[in-house]
Amino acid sequence: MRAAVVTGPGELKVEAVARPQPGPGEVRVKLEGCGVCASNLTPWAGPEWMQFPTEAGGLGHEGWGVVDAVGEGVDAVSVGDRVAALFYKSYGEYDVGPAENVVKLPEALGETPFPGEPLGCAMNIFARSGIKAGETVAIIGIGFLGAILTRLASQAGARVIAISRRPFSLQVARDMGAAETIPMEDHWQIIEQVRELTGGVFCDRVIEAVGKQWPLDLAAELTRERGTLVVAGYHQDGARQVNMQLWNWRGLDVINAHERDPAIYIRGIRDAVDAVASGRLDPSALYTHRFPLERLDEALNTTRDRPEGFMKALVTF
The missing domain is CATH 3.90.180.10 (Medium-chain alcohol dehydrogenases, catalytic domain)
Incomplete structure (x- = not known):
């Protein structure tokens, strides 16, 4: 072979x-x-x-x-x-x-x-995130994973604010059901836009799907008091620093949404098969x-x- x-x-x-x-x-x-x-x-x-x-x-x-x-x-x-x-x-x-x-x-x-692992990964992250109808969810980074999560969150009845650096990605997010999109250009401008969109409350849940220091910093800033910050990005290039003062002050719940148990991976792949076969999820354009x-x-x-x-x-x- x-x-x-x-x-x-x-x-x-x-x-x-x-x-x-x-x-x-x-x-x-x-x-x-x-x-x-x-x-x-x-x-x-x-x-x-x-x-x-x-x-x-x-x-x-x-x-x-x-x-x-x-x-x-x-x-x-x-x-x-x-x-x-x-x-x-x-x-x-x-x-x-x-x-x-x-x-x-x-x-x-x-x-x-059917690349099962990334589709199953998205299903598992979505399950770990605990997204509910009526919540406001920011997703930072609209690549393949972020796009799938946008679809799943919007289908669950959440209001999704998609944040990404590429205009193409933001259009994909809109196609996947995002209610609002924000170019990932200026840190403080993004914070102010989300503040305005949420009436100063910020987001119930924020999913960081980039794997870099800046998006992780931004994710914490966009999460409301007692909100949930979900780390879905691949942080493989070294140590990270976090603003523990902010995390403490807002009382954030932080979820590392990566799995290591193969049985859980397989469960996510089965969920993805069901979602795609039923037509609930269509990743083909991605x-x-x-x-x-x-x-x-x-x-x-x-x-x-x-x-x-x-x-x-x-x-x-």
Whole structure:
């Protein structure tokens, strides 16, 4: 099979490697594609802790495809089932992992791409956020995750204020149901605009979905007294500072909405399958860029640079 190997910072090659074999309790998936995750960007940049070369297919964890082999003791899925897979070497034509880490895709989804991990992540963040009808929710950062959360929050009956730096992203937020949008340009101007929009009260809940220091600072400023600040961004590039005086004074609840238990990830993917299959959620317009495996480096760089019109890159086989 063909699989990508990251050989150094910002460098990769596609190699012919042995097709993996499923062991007991495992399944092999012939992948149709894999989403490109923002969490790949730190190892792609080559920090000191990163080891090269990666395993074949390494970093890819948003795969979907068709089960083509099962190991001993597997009866929950069968050869021929189309699935979303939470495996971790999915930048290749095949990947293997535990049977409990795949979710069947119903016929209603046809041949629709389904990067399960980020969709499940959005569902889990939404559940952790506790958003209720009638609340005012600010979402800072309208990328793929922020756009999905905008849709889910607005469907729940919340008033969503979307804040992002790109005009394209703000239009996506409006399409997803945001009541108001604010360009992410000036820190104090954003605070004043939200103050005006909320009658000086600020927001019941604020979701920070960028993963940088400034948006985290801004999120706290926009959260009302006894409100909830939800950290959904990937903060992988080092330590953060927080304004604990402000957090104390306002009595904020702070939720780190990242999960680590694979079973919870899978639960989120199942929820996403139900939402997309039922028509409640349609992420198809957010898959804006597609690349063959040989251009995975371009897909990663595009995810990093986020040109106008970009939301989500998929690598398809």
